[in-house]
Amino acid sequence: MTQDATPADWQKTACILCECNCGIEVLLEGRALTKIRGDKDHPNSQGYSCEKPLRLDRYQNGAHRIDSPLRRRPDGTFEEISWDTALDEIAARLAAVRDEHGGERLFFYGGGGQGNHLGGGYGRALFNGVGGKYMSNALGQEKTSEAYVDKHLYGAHTAGDFENSEVAVFIGKNPWQSHGMARARPTLKELARDPDRAIIVIDPRKSETAAMADHHLQIKPGTDVWCLGALDATLVQENLIASEWLNTHAVGVDEVLQLFRDIDITDYARRCGVPEDDIRAAARRIARAKSVATYEDLGIQQSPNSTVCSYLQKMLWVLTGNFAKPGGMHIHSWIFPLAGPWFPIERDEPVRFSGARRAVGLQSMRHGAAAMRAVFSRLDGHATSGKVAENVARSALHFFFPSVSVAAADPIARLAGNVDRDAGVTPVTGARIMAGLIPANSIADEILTDHPDRFRAMFIESSNPLHSLADSERFRQAMRSLDLTVVIDVALTETARAADYVLPAASQFEKYEASLFTLHFPHNTFQMRHPLMPPMPGTRSEPEIYAALMDRLDLVDPGIIASLTASARVGRSAYSLALFSTIEQKPELAGIVPYLVYRTLGATFAPGDEAQSLVWSFAHLAAIAQPDAVRRAGFTHDGEGQGEKLFEAIRDRREGVIFTEDRYSDAWSYIRHEDKKIHVAIPELMDELRLLDAEEPCYTSEEFPFILSAGERRAFTANVIIRDPEWRRRDKDGALRMSPQDAADLAVDTGDVVRLITETGIATTTVEISDMMQPGHVSLPNGMGVSYPGENGDTVVGVPLNTLTTVTRRDKFFGNPWHKNVPVRIELVDSSVTAEG
């Protein structure tokens, strides 16, 4: 096949190794991905890909794949069991936990890795179905601080228009390796090449991006807050802010300006270790730019003061008026909001409808649709009558859809379960919940206690928290103390090894999948990936697994399933009408809509295509919420026809679809505050900055004299779905990077083995002397330290970082762990010892 491949043999899918999800094309030989290239047709990545996906076959066909449900024996080993046995037992034990302790005691973790998000929607349905209230995932140790700041400033998520920015500012972010934006490397090269544009980087390391930068503010590790504070203060004290713009578009400005007037720039520069002149020069470059976009990432999100840092970095573009214009920052549309609430965008021309029409519409939904559903049920299989019924449904929807669609869609879009996304605290430790996520660092504390409200069961899907959260051993103890733990994954991961049941999932290339990271502006894109091959024998897709469990939990009246299925057989308009009216009459079912559509609409799709039904829901919800932007993307139909056409395009255009086209000024309409202004004052963070004013940063001690940055993104690191060490072409061991000065002081050379000792654990690793590092700062890569089956048993290559981290060093507000700031001691190991030894 590879030799004689024709263009038609290349199959379209996406890379799954970072949130960019670049479009790729693959050639198959049997089940092997033999050749991979960037897909020029992909509307976002346009043919670009980095080197990472070229060996994705190591994920697809590695020895790590499991092909049978597993049940834990009392001695900790696993036995293979049938799918029916596994599903029966898990459903019964879930029901027992719910009945004895309440559904709130079931904790859900995950909802997918990069580009593996459809399963999460179905998982939410199970979670809601059993009355779950608390959940989290990797974002709960990364993005919650930023989400809090976003919520207060304007109520939504922002992204930068870097392709058009005059100045790009990266804080704790190395897009050359960690990407995070479309076509990251070409975009960086264009920025660096153009003398009229500039890159500003705040990073303790001289990363690849920092090396290209016009201004690299090389802070001492952990001191970002003082560098960012000094930049903001320079803008204010040198009167470089967009005063008129702020007066028009922001509230609370005066108190924020006073905060920055009070900062001693010279002293802040000293504390972060950057020459004051360099900070002032960078601030002046930001101020004189026509456009500025900023990007913060794990470098600050997993370092001290992450919430305040997030606030201060956003003030750089707020104070200079860089919002809603080319090259600036924007709030964007969603196919379905991954974080934050679903909400409708004000239309260009508000639809005027009388109260009477809305009332009639609601009555039609409540009563008329019920009668129609009964008719649809009787028409099941009668083609001519079915056509008539579909036309009747279409006419009915045409009449009242504009007046009731938002109200009808709202509970469905919120997957209305118990989760209060915006408020609340955890039941045991009182940790703050943000964007519906409890701090990942609090999970073990919510379990390892005799508190009556502790979690009793945990469902973990497509995630490896035992490996990726701080203090792995404590997380293992927490899992083992629960009444029930279930893991769904393609491999027997570190987390799976601590579970009671492991359910083998189909790979991302064996099922329908999609990424919900639709973060682009002004052209927002979405790609539904089709399976490239059937599931590996013995495995099942997550939607299929969740649906089977929900069947066993008997959560829905079979009559409702039958009636909705009959409506779907009549037509999509009949189905839309029936679904809306069902949720209107039984709002308690809104939280399990993914299951309902899978079992009803999905039943009318070709076998194996059922999971497309959730994407059908996304398409309609996106069109209802953002009809003008969807129309500008070419979907010009009225009413529910718009969502239907969008769904058909998503289904048929395998390279992906631009589903919304925004205008730059539209970013204002995405602001959630009623006054459509940016609310710049966040009192608790301003108070915190005043406290930090008195703090002298120091994160090392005599015992632990170095700072370890745990989780550096490198050319050959990826998330831990890559388990095969042979995937890495270079840096196979994931060496510890160290400055030449530190290496000389410790008398170590590249390739030597050292021992790392933290307050939590010990690990050995090889050394790489690197000019990237400043003295006192060392770094280890992410994605290492996972087990992989070999001929002589499992091998583990590299350091599992969270054997070295602790849950106690964390952000004051949202508990984000300081993985990028781990105090450590380094000792030279006898040269006869290997890194694994």
Ligand code: SF4
């Ligand atoms: S790793 Fe990220 S940037 Fe690289 S090809 Fe995959 S999705 Fe694109």
